[in-house]
Amino acid sequence: MKKDILLLKGNEAIAEAAIRAGADAYFGYPITPQSEVLEYLMLEKPEERTGMVVLQAESELAAINMVFGAASAGRKVITSSSSPGVSLYQEGISYIAGAELPCVIVNIVRGGPGLGTIQPSQADYFQSTKGGGHGxxxxxVLAPASVQEMADFVKLGFELAFKYRNPVMILSDGLIGQIMEKxxxxxxxxxxxxxxxxxxTTGKTPDRERNIITSLNLQSVMQEKHNFKLQAKYKKMQSEVRFEEIECEDAEYLMVAYGSSARVCQKTVQLxxxxxxxxxxxxxxxLYPYxxxxxxxxxxxxxxxxxxxMSAGQMVEDVRLAVNGKIPVxxxxxxxxxxxxxxxxxEALEEKIVKK
Amino acid sequence: MKMEVQDISKQIIDPKNLVYDRSPLMTDNVLTYCPGCGHGVVHHLMAEVIDEMGIQSETIGVAPVGCSVLAYEFLDVDWLQAPHGRAPAVATGLKRIMPEKYIFTYQGDGDLAAIGTGETIHACNRGEHITIIFINNGIYGMTGGQMAPTTLPGMATSTSPYGRDVSTMGYPIKMTELVAQLPGTYYVTRQAVHKPGNVRKTKKAIQKAFENQKLKKGVSLVEVVSNCNNGWKMTPVKSNTWMEENMFPYYPLGDIKVDGELVK
Incomplete structure (x- = not known):
């Protein structure tokens, strides 16, 4: 029996949590800094532990479409990648969102644009929270700030994905993915x-009509109707908003940060x-709902x-929208x-906020 | 005179005299294909095979992007509609999670041999136990007759209006011969549906391609060389003659790989 307290990398925690959360399948393609997810899964033989399927795809395009296929069977499916790979996922994610299928997608973000770097970044905020693909x-979107949350959010992610029949993204970065914690x-x-x-879509049995999973509506009036349904769902999802307050009761100046940046800012609060x-x-x-x-x-x-x-300024737009001009942001x-x-x-807090 | 006709029709529809019937697996939806197109025939053959094998409740189809994007409207089985070219990857996800089910893709030449080349080759190379039905009409039908990867040299399309110039536009790709070389394919054949004899052969091929899934020995791929009278700007009859004279020499009909062995 495995011990329940382990020292794991963030990426390994995702993998171990996927097995423990009862995932039916993982499909992925190697990319730094998240390859440990697939490596850990292959080493752990989850097909023997739980019957979970693990497959290395030939590309991110194939991986996300394998997710699409398996998710249509109503099973728990998870994938992980990093920024350039997640860009390739976007077509598939749009289809999955349009067809309303549950799945968990992990993005261990690295610096961009383009091939960028393999070091941590938070520059995929727009892509993750505003849609990402077409439509x-x-x-x-869940943003873990520790290896513990990497594990916990896999389980939470599946629950939310099935509750809303919507893809859930765990938006992490190369820092949380690579550090080791208890x-x-x-x-x-x-x-x-x-x-x-x-x-x-598991086969049409005599007791039901055939099931069709599609994101296509040739009649625009029907597609608008489908979009109204999606928008109603996103409105309902607003009740899932989660946040943590650190020294906020008597605060005069507030930092807003998620994931790795929140860990840095926690020290800044002390300083x-x-x-x-x-x-x-x-x-x-x-991060969505915000x-x-x-x-x-x-x-x-x-x-x-x-x-x-860790971006040129993406989430700041949502903070400004929330604050609506009441105070400087x-x-x-x-x-x-x-x-x-x-x-x-x-220094930035003092220069940009406190001294102004 | 009128009475006689009615009497004959009664004799014809007498169940014991029926040779062919409409498959119960075809839905009542009106086919969206052009009159004269081969898609409808292949759909009916699939419906017959699935019905005769008694596997409706175990079969899931993956529809492509192209003329047959709405294939799910016509066959009474569970369906998914895949992004353009990605049907073999979607089918892989389905098959891996439900290895006992019958999973098939239905794809055109643009879907399978252009944008989906990678997914096709790698699903074949992994030896996924799926069936691929590949309709090759040498043109993009749905978007209005553009050049396809399988468009013949010199053939005029809306994006090769002076004919396909192979020196700049490349050569028509024989995907079926290509994937037959991979150890992951078990049955690879090329058929047609423009004449009753061909229709019967294609049905046998589709049946074999579905039955092979039980063996778990890899991909079974049935290419059907078909016409596109609309895209080719011909009458249905002329398009079939043109297909025989021009498509068949480049895409010869027959088995390419049977039971895992290349046909010499």
């Missing part, structure tokens, strides 16, 4: 799901408070906000594979 759709693993979950299976600056941190755990309501409420209590992300972040230090963030 009006959203993924439910993880307390949840117990083995059954592969079967308790969610509605009336829509699956700022040592200097007598009452800083706080709001960490969005879901904690806009909470930020709007916080804007009545703090003097300014600094959105800290600025962005700070290193990018292209560089990670800001807590002191760099503190």
């Amino acid at each position: 009006d759709y959203h993924l439910l 993880v307390e693993l949840f117990e083995q979950v059954d592969r079967a799901t308790e969610f509605d299976q009336s829509w699956v 700022a408070r040592d200097k007598g600056i009452k800083a706080g941190l709001l960490r969005p755990i879901t 904690p806009s309501g909470k930020l709007n409420e916080m804007a009545d209590r703090v003097k300014g906000m600094l959105s800290v992300e 600025e962005h700070y972040g290193r990018f292209g594979g560089m990670v800001h230090s807590p002191r760099e963030v503190l």
Whole structure:
């Protein structure tokens, strides 16, 4: 019997959690910095542990379409990749979202654009939270900030994916993917799901009409109707918003950061408070839905906000929309594979917010 | 006189005199294919095979992008509609998770031999235990008659209006011969459906391609060289003659690989 507390890399935690969450299949293609997911799965022989299928595809295009096929059977399917690979996923993700299939997609983000670097980045925020592929759709996006959350969000991801029949993205980065931390693993979950299976394509039996999984509607009025249905679902998904407040009660200045940046900012909060600056941190755990309501409420209590992300400024747009002009909102972040230090963030907080 | 005709028709529809019937697996939806096109015939053959094998409840089809994008409207089985060219990858996902089910893709030449070349070759190379039905009419029918990977040299299309110039546009690809070389394919054949004899042979090929899934020995691929009277700008009859005179010499009919062995 495996011990329930392990020292794992973030990527390995994803893999172990996938087996334990009762995943039926993983399809993927190697890309740094997330190849350990597929490596760990191949080494663990999940086909013997739980009956889970693991297959290395010939490309990301094939991998996401294998996910599409397996997910249509109403099974728990997971894949992982990193930025350039996730760009190739986008066509398939759009189809999966359009056809309303559940699955979990992990993006261990690296610096871009193009082939970029293999170092951590948060520059895929727009792609992940605003749709990514063609058409009006959203993924439910979870942003882990520790190896523990990498494991926990796989299980949570499957639950949310089936609850809404919608793809869920775990948006992490090369830092969380590569660091090793202690993880307390949840117990083995059954592969079967308790969610509605009336829509699956597992073969038409005499007791039902044939099931068709498609994202095509040649009549535009029908496609609009389908889009209304999707939009209603996204509205319902807003109730899943999750965030963490760190030293927010008496904060005068608020940093907003997710994932790796939130870990850096947690230290910045300490450094700022040592200097007598009452800083706080709001960490969005879901990036879609976004904690806009909470930020709007916080804007009545703090003097300014600094959105800290390893990008040229993407999430800052959502912070500004949430705050709606009540207080100044600025962005700070290193990018292209560089990670800001807590002191760099503190300097930015003082320069851009506190001194203004 | 009128009475006589009615009497004859009664004799014909007497069940004991029926030679061919409409397959119960064909839905009542009106076919969206052009009159004269081969798609409808192949659909009916698949419906007959699935019905006669009694595997309706175990069969899942993967529809492509192209003229047959709506294939799921016509055959009464569970279906998925795949992104352009990705049907073999989608079928892989289905088959891997449900190895006992019958999984087939239905793809045109643009889907299988251009945008989906990678997925086709790798599904064949992995030896997925699936059936691929490949309709080759040498043109993109749905988008309005553009040049396909299988368009013949010199053949005029809307994107090769002066004829396919192989020096700049490349050569028509023989995907069926190509995948037959891979150890992951078990049965590879090329057929046609323009004459009753060919229809019967194609039905046998489709049946073998489905039955092979039980053996778990790899991909079974049936190419059907077909016409596109609309895209070729010909009458249905003329398009079939043109197909015999021009398509068949380049894409010769017959078995290419049977039971895992290349046909000499």
